[in-house]
Amino acid sequence: MIAVDPPRSQPLRLEVTNVKEKTGMIWVGIYTGDDNFLIKEKAELVGVKVTASGTTYIDLPALTIGQEYSLAIFHDVDNDGEMNRNWLGLPSEPWAFSGEAITRLRLPTFSETKFRMEEDLETTTLRLRMI
Incomplete structure (x- = not known):
């Protein structure tokens, strides 16, 4: 029997800038393809309580190196989910x-927002926007 090494993975730190309100939660949806993109029930969700304005750091779970991902985040200011x-x-x-x-x-x-997880990718920055 031939042993196959499992895919390597590592955590990713997300730096969220332009946080205006120090209330509510910031939610991150992690997506792996067109078939689950922006479908809340199919996303891996990570949420953190916002305690300060400016910049918030979110440690995402281990992502598989070489895999394509997309991140969608929103600041749930009124904390209604x-x-x-x-x-x-x-x-x-x-x-x-x-x-x-x-x-x-x-x-x-998904194609417009995807990135490939690489070994040297430890932190990525997203800036919150408003229309």
Whole structure:
């Protein structure tokens, strides 16, 4: 029998900048493909209580090296567990995505937000935005 080494993984520290309110929770959804992207029930969710404005650090669980991921985050300022939206359906709470997606009045795709987990990737930064 041939022994197969399991895929290597390592944790990732997420630096969330532009935190304006020191209330509520910041929620991170970790996605692995188009089939689960932005489906809350299929995401691996990590939440942290916000205690200060400015920058918040979130330690994500071990991610498999070589795997593609996408991160979607929002600051649940009122702590109701949902991304609140205005009458147009646009987010009314701060949010961010991994990757370099520039979208206008639409949600990005997995392809626009994905990144590959690499051995030398220890920290990544996302800046909260508001519309």
